[in-house]
Amino acid sequence: xxxxxxxxxxxxxxxxxxxxxxxxxxxxxxxxxxxxxxxxxxxxxxxxxxxxxxxxxxxxxxxxxxxxxxxxxxxxxxxxxxxxxxxxxxxxxxxxxxxxxxxxxxxxxxxxxxxxxxxxxxxxxxxxxxxxxxxxxxxxxxxxxxxxxxxxxxxxxxxxxxxxxxxxxxxxxxxxxxxxxxxxxxxxxxxxxxxxxxxxxxxxxxxxxxxxxxxxxxxxxxxxxxxxxxxxxxxxxxxxxxxxxxxxxxxxxxxxxxxxxxxxxxxxxxxxxxxxxxxxxxxxxxxxxxxxxxxxxxxxxxxxxxxxxxxxxxxxxxxxxxxxxxxxxxxxxxxxxxxxxxxxxxxxxxxxxxxxxxxxxxxxxxxxxxxxxxxxxxxxxxxxxxxxxxxxxxxxxxxxxxxxxxxxxxxx
Numbered sequence: 001x002x003x004x005x006x007x008x009x010x011x012x013x014x015x016x017x018x019x020x021x022x023x024x025x026x027x028x029x030x031x032x033x034x035x036x037x038x039x040x041x042x043x044x045x046x047x048x049x050x051x052x053x054x055x056x057x058x059x060x061x062x063x064x065x066x067x068x069x070x071x072x073x074x075x076x077x078x079x080x081x082x083x084x085x086x087x088x089x090x091x092x093x094x095x096x097x098x099x100x101x102x103x104x105x106x107x108x109x110x111x112x113x114x115x116x117x118x119x120x121x122x123x124x125x126x127x128x129x130x131x132x133x134x135x136x137x138x139x140x141x142x143x144x145x146x147x148x149x150x151x152x153x154x155x156x157x158x159x160x161x162x163x164x165x166x167x168x169x170x171x172x173x174x175x176x177x178x179x180x181x182x183x184x185x186x187x188x189x190x191x192x193x194x195x196x197x198x199x200x201x202x203x204x205x206x207x208x209x210x211x212x213x214x215x216x217x218x219x220x221x222x223x224x225x226x227x228x229x230x231x232x233x234x235x236x237x238x239x240x241x242x243x244x245x246x247x248x249x250x251x252x253x254x255x256x257x258x259x260x261x262x263x264x265x266x267x268x269x270x271x272x273x274x275x276x277x278x279x280x281x282x283x284x285x286x287x288x289x290x291x292x293x294x295x296x297x298x299x300x301x302x303x304x305x306x307x308x309x310x311x312x313x314x315x316x317x318x319x320x321x322x323x324x325x326x327x328x329x330x331x332x333x334x335x336x337x338x339x340x341x342x343x344x345x346x347x348x349x350x351x352x353x354x355x356x357x358x359x360x361x362x363x364x365x366x367x368x369x370x371x372x373x374x375x376x377x378x379x380x381x382x383x384x385x386x387x388x389x390x391x392x393x394x395x396x397x398x399x400x401x402x403x404x405x406x407x408x409x410x411x412x
Contacts, residue, residue, distance in 0.1 A: 005328065018300070023337045025289075026388065030341025030380045033283040035348035037376040040279045042353075042369035044272050051265055053145050054205050057109070057243045060233035060250055060258045062093055092229035099254060100233060107246060109237035112139040113230040115220045121167075121213060123175040123183040130171060130213045132185065134220020134230075143236035146201060146214070152179045153199025158216055166199035170210030185213065187223040195219070287383045292391065323397060330392020331385065338381040345377065 013019070072079040093099055096113050103111045115134040120127055137158050141147045147155050151169065158164050165185070167177070177183055179197055186192040195215065202209055221227055237243060243260030250258035262269060312322070353370040 009332070018296075019333065022296070023333050023340065026287075026334055026337025026384050027340035027344055029286045029289065030338050030384050031344030031348060033286050033380045033383075034341065034345025034376050035352060036279065036283060037380070038345070038349040038370045038372060039352055039368060040275065041373060041376070042371040044276070045371055046369035047268075047272070050204065051261055051268075052240045054203055054208065055261055055264070056143065056234040057237040057240045057261050058235040058247050058250065058258055059264065060093075060235065060254075060256050062231055062256065092226060092231040093233065093256065096228075096230045096233075099256075102253075103233065103235070103250070107235060107237070108239065108242065109235055109246075110139070110142040111233060111235055112136060112143045113217075113233050114140070115217060115224060115226070115230045116232055117187055117220065117224045119185050119187045119213075119223060121171065121175060121183050121185050123177045123181060126175050128171060128174045129211070130167075130185070131211045132187075132213050132215060132220055132223060134217040135214055136217055140214075140234070143234045145203070149201040149203045151200055151202050155199065155214075157198040158214070160198070162216065162219065163193065163195050164198045164215070165195040166201060166214040167197055168209035168212050169200050169202045170206065171213060172197070172200050174210070185215075185223065187225075189223070189225040191223050191225060193219065193223060283380070284383060287380070287387050319401070323393070327389065327392045330388045334385045334388025334391075337388075338384045341380065341384065342377050345380070346372070 070079070070081060070084075072081075092115065093113075100111055100113050112135065117132050117134075119130055119132045121130045135158075137155050141155055146166075150166070153166065155166060158166060165183070167175075167183075172178060175181075175183060177197055179200060181197045182194055183197060184192055184194050217230070221229055235246065237246060240261065244262055247258035247260040247263070250256060349370050349372060352368045354367075356367045
C-alpha cells in the first residue's frame with residue numbers, strides 16, 4: 001500500500017500545473033457551495049425566527065372554517081335559501097374569561113386575550129388607517145416580543161393612566177407624532193377618543209410597524225362599542241413546533257378557529273422547501289463540474305502512464321492494485337481541494353456576514369444573515385469526495401483492464 005501511495009503522489013506531482021488547477025477547481029466549488037449554503041440557511045433561519053418571535057404560535061379567533069349551518073339544513077336533506085342575510089354578531093368570543101381560564105389549565109405556554117379593530121388615527125391634520133389592538137399589558141408581554149421592541153417608552157406605561165397608546169414607528173412617522181403627542185383615534189362605530197402617545201416600537205416587520213396601535217383592552221372595547229369582549233386569543237408555546245397539535249385540540253374542544261404559525265405561513269414554508277431543493281441542486285452542479293477537472297487529469301495520467309502500468313502489472317501488481325492506485329490519485333486531489341475549500345468557504349461566509357446595509361421591505365434587514373454549520377462543510381466535502389472518487393474510478397477501471405503484453409508489444 002505504501003508503494004502505491006508513493007506512485008500516486010509521483011504521478012500527481014509530475015503534472016503540477018494541471019494538478020493545481022484541478023485542486024483549485026474543487027476548492028472553489030466547495031468554498032462557494034459552503035458560502036451559498038450558509039447564506040441560504042441563514043436567511044431561512046432568520047425568517048423563521050422572525051415569524052416565531054413576532055407572530056403568535058397559535059392564534060384563536062371567532063372565525064369559522066365553514067359557514068354556520070342553517071336550521072333548515074338539520075331538518076331537510078335539500079334546502080334552498082334565497083335572500084339570506086348573515087346576522088351581524090359582534091360579541092366576539094363567547095364567555096372569553098372561561099375560555100382563557102380553560103386554556104391556561106393545559107396549554108404548555110402563555111395565553112392572552114386581545115380585541116382587534118380597524119380605526120383611523122389623526123394628528124396635526126394627518127390621517128392614517130391603523131389596526132388597534134387592545135391588550136392586558138402584563139399578560140401580553142408574556143406572549144409577544146413587544147417589550148423588547150420598544151425604542152421609546154415602555155409597555156407598562158399603558159397602565160399608568162387611561163387613554164394612553166403605544167404606536168409603531170411607521171405610524172409615528174406618517175402622523176408626525178412622537179412620545180408625548182396626543183392623537184385622536186376614531187373607530188367605524190363613530191366613537192372617537194383622544195390618547196397620549198407613551199411609547200414607540202419597532203418590530204422589524206413593516207406590516208406591523210406601519211399599522212399597529214396598542215392600547216388598554218378596556219379602551220379598545222370602548223372604541224369598538226363592545227364592552228367585555230375579545231375577538232382573538234394569542235398563545236405563545238414553550239415548544240413552537242407543537243403548535244399544530246395545540247391548534248387541533250383547541251378547535252375540537254371549543255369550536256373556535258385556531259391557526260398555528262405553520263398553517264398561517266404554509267405558502268412561505270413551501271417556498272422555503274422549494275428554494276432549498278434549488279440550492280442543493282446548484283451546489284451539486286458546481287461540485288460536479290469541479291469533478292470533471294479531476295477526471296481530466298487522472299484520465300490523462302492513465303493514458304500517459306500506460307507503459308508504466310504494463311511494467312507494474314508484469315512485476316506482479318494486480319488489476320485491483322491499478323484501480324486502487326488511480327482511485328487514490330482522484331481522492332487525494334479531492335481531499336486537498338475540500339480542505340482548501342473549507343477555508344475559502346469560512347472566509348466567504350465571514351465576509352458576507354460583515355456586509356451591512358439597510359433594506360426596509362416586509363422584514364427590515366441590516367446585514368446578510370449567515371450561519372456557520374458543520375453539516376454544510378461535511379456535505380460539501382462528501383459530495384466533492386464522491387465526485388473525485390467517480391472521476392478517479394473511471395480511468396482506474398480502464399487502467400486495470402489494460403493488457404501488459406499488448407502494451408509492451410506496441411498493440412493498440
